[in-house]
Amino acid sequence: MAExxxxxxxxxxxxxxxxxxxxxxxxEGENGDIIRHPIPIEDVQxxxxxxxxxxxxxxxxxxxxxxxxxxxxxxxxxxxxxxxxRETNVSGHLIVKQVEHYLDPTKRLSLAREFxxxxxxxxxxxLNYYSHRGKDVRNSLNIVEQCMDRIASCETIPELMxxxxxxxxxxxxxxxxxxxxxxxxxxxxxxxxxxxxxxxISFINTLIYxxxxxxxxxxxLNPTISYLHEPSKRRFSLALDISEIFxxxxxxxxxxxxxxxxxxxxxxxxxxxxxxxxxxxxxARKTVVRELxxxxxxxxxxxxxxRNVSYRYLIxxxxxxxxRHLIGMEPYRSLRAWW
Amino acid sequence: MDEEFIxxxxxxxxxxxxxxxxxxxxxYAKGLHMEHLSDRVALGRLLHERAYSDLSRREVxxxxxxxxxxxxxxxxxxxxxxxxxxEDAARLQIAYYLLYLKKLGVGTLIGELRFPKERRREEVHxxxxxxxxxxxxxxxxxxxxxxxxxxxxxxxxICRACSYCELCWG
Numbered sequence: 001m002a003e004x005x006x007x008x009x010x011x012x013x014x015x016x017x018x019x020x021x022x023x024x025x026x027x028e029g030e031n032g033d034i035i036r037h038p039i040p041i042e043d044v045q046x047x048x049x050x051x052x053x054x055x056x057x058x059x060x061x062x063x064x065x066x067x068x069x070x071x072x073x074x075x076x077x078x079x080x081x082x083x084x085x086r087e088t089n090v091s092g093h094l095i096v097k098q099v100e101h102y103l104d105p106t107k108r109l110s111l112a113r114e115f116x117x118x119x120x121x122x123x124x125x126x127l128n129y130y131s132h133r134g135k136d137v138r139n140s141l142n143i144v145e146q147c148m149d150r151i152a153s154c155e156t157i158p159e160l161m162x163x164x165x166x167x168x169x170x171x172x173x174x175x176x177x178x179x180x181x182x183x184x185x186x187x188x189x190x191x192x193x194x195x196x197x198x199x200x201i202s203f204i205n206t207l208i209y210x211x212x213x214x215x216x217x218x219x220x221l222n223p224t225i226s227y228l229h230e231p232s233k234r235r236f237s238l239a240l241d242i243s244e245i246f247x248x249x250x251x252x253x254x255x256x257x258x259x260x261x262x263x264x265x266x267x268x269x270x271x272x273x274x275x276x277x278x279x280x281x282x283x284a285r286k287t288v289v290r291e292l293x294x295x296x297x298x299x300x301x302x303x304x305x306x307r308n309v310s311y312r313y314l315i316x317x318x319x320x321x322x323x324r325h326l327i328g329m330e331p332y333r334s335l336r337a338w339w
Numbered sequence: 340m341d342e343e344f345i346x347x348x349x350x351x352x353x354x355x356x357x358x359x360x361x362x363x364x365x366x367y368a369k370g371l372h373m374e375h376l377s378d379r380v381a382l383g384r385l386l387h388e389r390a391y392s393d394l395s396r397r398e399v400x401x402x403x404x405x406x407x408x409x410x411x412x413x414x415x416x417x418x419x420x421x422x423x424x425x426e427d428a429a430r431l432q433i434a435y436y437l438l439y440l441k442k443l444g445v446g447t448l449i450g451e452l453r454f455p456k457e458r459r460r461e462e463v464h465x466x467x468x469x470x471x472x473x474x475x476x477x478x479x480x481x482x483x484x485x486x487x488x489x490x491x492x493x494x495x496x497i498c499r500a501c502s503y504c505e506l507c508w509g
Contacts, residue, residue, distance in 0.1 A: 003378045042381075067375075091370030220371055304494075304508050317509035323371065324506075328488030 001067045001218065005045035007211070009289050011282065015054040016047075018062040044068050046214040050077065050285060069217055071210040076272065076279040078192075079206040082213060084223075084236075091220040097326040098225045111227040111325070111332060112157055115244050116164045118334035120148045122248035123171050125337055126256075135177045143170035157228065164244075171248075179259050182266070192279075196269050199278040200258070203285070204251040205243070207292050212246065213239040215316040221323060242318050245335055250311055254292050263287060300339045340442045347477040351405045354435045357476045358428035361483055362492040363503050368484045377502035383421045390419050390455040401443070407436050416440070416450045423454050425497075430463055435473045437465040 014027035023039040046069040064085035147167040193199040226237035268284030299308035325332035433450040450463035
């Protein structure tokens with residue numbers, strides 16, 4: 001994978017094939033013949049499969065060889081899992097350090113605190129933005145700021161999570177002020193989401209999570225050892241830790257933009273069987289993916305490097321900063337949007 | 340091979356890095372590799388593969404440690420580099436290969452740095468001074484590898500081009 005590699009999102013049905021050393025997406029044309037789109041493998045960081053795609057192990061081996069991750073989504077656009085190739089890029093030293101920082105409660109807490117601090121900082125930033133635009137979000141702002149003040153004195157992970165939970169609750173109340181909604185947004189519900197907002201949050205958060213996972217993959221960090229979230233068997237929980245930072249910074253802003261500009265609306269969602277649960281129709285999914293990808297490509301000026309870097313790179317840099325912390329180079333200071 | 344040399348021997352790349360940045364040596368030694376992400380490194384590799392295709396060259400891996408590019412006809416040790424920017428590091432690296440071969444009992448060969456893009460070449464002879472410099476580098480690398488955390492580094496103009504730039508400063 002080269003510096004310039006990027007994400008590919010495939011919505012159509014077809015087959016992904018390895019032919020010699022190139023990747024091809026094959027689709028059936030209108031008159032039944034096969035149309036082949038070559039994709040240069042060097043250019044691929046990860047692939048998102050939303051359509052129904054046939055593939056074989058020959059392809060998976062090829063993707064693994066080139067360090068390409070594949071994220072799979074089911075018919076309804078719910079994330080089902082990732083093909084995470086064997087790590088070729090490992091550092092025993094770093095894994096030992098990762099574990100050491102997990103086992104020592106003080107060390108673990110200081111990392112976890114940084115994740116929460118950054119998440120709340122970006123939540124406050126969003127609220128401030130809308131407050132300046134005349135939305136009455138004072139109440140939520142107050143609560144979030146109180147939570148931020150208490151982070152420093154949290155002595156355990158559950159305490160930290162409580163502060164985060166409270167702040168987030170207040171934040172979601174402000175959604176009713178920020179967004180022009182027919183029905184009030186009551187609370188965050190997952191698996192399955194029960195209304196339009198929850199469905200949209202879930203979908204966007206999944207995309208942030210997978211992007212973070214892809215960025216962790218290119219580093220030597222082990223994605224299963226985490227600090228804020230409990231390392232669990234089922235999830236790459238370090239990606240959950242790091243994505244906390246980017247959900248409000250990138251994800252929620254995309255959500256506000258899409259809804260407030262009317263790009264996405266009620267008509268873009270569908271129920272699932274009996275439940276009022278909502279999922280995004282395919283076209284809306286494309287719109288969200290496009291908007292989010294564009295946002296991830298947006299650049300900001302990095303003062304240390306003296307050049308512009310994309311939001312996507314900021315995710316990778318967060319991983320690098322954690323590495324620097326773990327190997328004793330400099331203490332981890334999580335991202336606070338400076339622009 | 341004397342005992343000290345056996346204890347200190349390492350890959351050529353670390354000797355090269357030692358002449359450029361001590362922190363990079365540490366990171367590389369601990370498995371924190373960044374080269375695979377760098378377009379520049381990929382270009383260098385392509386150049387290495389494609390340049391001088393008409394010469395009878397042979398890559399030889401010795402002791403699973405150093406990979407030497409041999410110019411078969413002339414019995415020279417060849418090292419192809421993308422640019423002369425870090426020439427001193429390249430010279431040290433090739434001198435290390437020469438010293439290694441000497442210790443193996445091959446005799447003293449001649450090295451040659453090649454900069455195909457600049458159409459330049461430079462012969463490298465293993466002088467006592469150069470040999471001492473290699474030994475110093477070997478000891479330096481060994482010391483760095485023992486350190487619990489990476490040595491300090493300053494942001495300099497060469498950092499920008501380094502594949503480790505973002506790991507250090509991002």
